[in-house]
Amino acid sequence: MMRKPLALALGAALSLTALPAAAADGDCRQIRGAATTTTADDVQVCQQDSWLVEADSKVGNQASTVPTWDTSAPTASVAAGAGGGYLGLAAVAQQTGRHTQQNDATFEGTFTGDIDTIAWTMYLFTSARQADATQAVSLQLQIDGKTVYLTGETADRTPLSAGGNAVQKTEFTFTNVYAAMEKAGVQLGDGVEHTVRLSVSQWFSVNDNAVYVYDTTEAPSSVVFNATKSTGAVIKL
Numbered sequence: 001m002m003r004k005p006l007a008l009a010l011g012a013a014l015s016l017t018a019l020p021a022a023a024a025d026g027d028c029r030q031i032r033g034a035a036t037t038t039t040a041d042d043v044q045v046c047q048q049d050s051w052l053v054e055a056d057s058k059v060g061n062q063a064s065t066v067p068t069w070d071t072s073a074p075t076a077s078v079a080a081g082a083g084g085g086y087l088g089l090a091a092v093a094q095q096t097g098r099h100t101q102q103n104d105a106t107f108e109g110t111f112t113g114d115i116d117t118i119a120w121t122m123y124l125f126t127s128a129r130q131a132d133a134t135q136a137v138s139l140q141l142q143i144d145g146k147t148v149y150l151t152g153e154t155a156d157r158t159p160l161s162a163g164g165n166a167v168q169k170t171e172f173t174f175t176n177v178y179a180a181m182e183k184a185g186v187q188l189g190d191g192v193e194h195t196v197r198l199s200v201s202q203w204f205s206v207n208d209n210a211v212y213v214y215d216t217t218e219a220p221s222s223v224v225f226n227a228t229k230s231t232g233a234v235i236k237l
Contacts, residue, residue: 050223054067059084142196
């Protein structure tokens with residue numbers, strides 16, 4: 001369905017952008033146990049800035065493994081061949097089911113330690129909702145194979161803002177993640193490595209189609225674990 005024409009379109013779209021990098025890592029902080037004198041119930045989280053990186057295909061829909069993230073900011077530009085993209089078509093998702101790797105922007109990676117918040121900044125090309133500057137999406141967040149958040153019958157709306165030239169930026173932050181992991185029975189602890197998976201499904205077939213772009217200095221899409229400040233739409237788990 002999406003072969004060379006999509007790859008060429010992504011390359012052309014990426015070449016239009018010029019955007020700044022994300023912020024640096026922050027400090028550790030305590031999220032539980034401060035009200036008691038014992039340290040046994042203390043829970044500490046530390047901020048980690050990460051950037052989305054392409055998988056084994058520049059077109060995420062065609063990759064055998066989904067794009068992931070690492071702690072190194074992108075250093076190469078589109079002109080040097082960097083960058084990947086993920087096409088989200090609402091009409092296809094509506095027909096075949098939401099939150100499938102082939103149809104919806106999907107990212108998966110690991111994080112070691114406890115998690116309080118997860119803040120996503122994504123650059124994208126879309127004509128979605130220019131009037132009210134939001135896009136409608138269905139979000140699915142899974143940790144260690146367990147769904148800790150899934151959009152219900154009403155779409156989540158994430159803000160759209162100018163990201164430079166033709167590209168736009170959208171941001172959203174999951175909060176109360178530790179409690180959601182605890183409720184789901186996910187193993188907790190400082191040294192526990194977690195597999196985190198995000199799927200973004202576009203909602204309306206006319207308004208909310210998008211190409212998410214990442215892994216280039218022009219489009220440094222990122223995920224920040226345990227960010228001290230929520231950005232964009234705040235989604236409490």
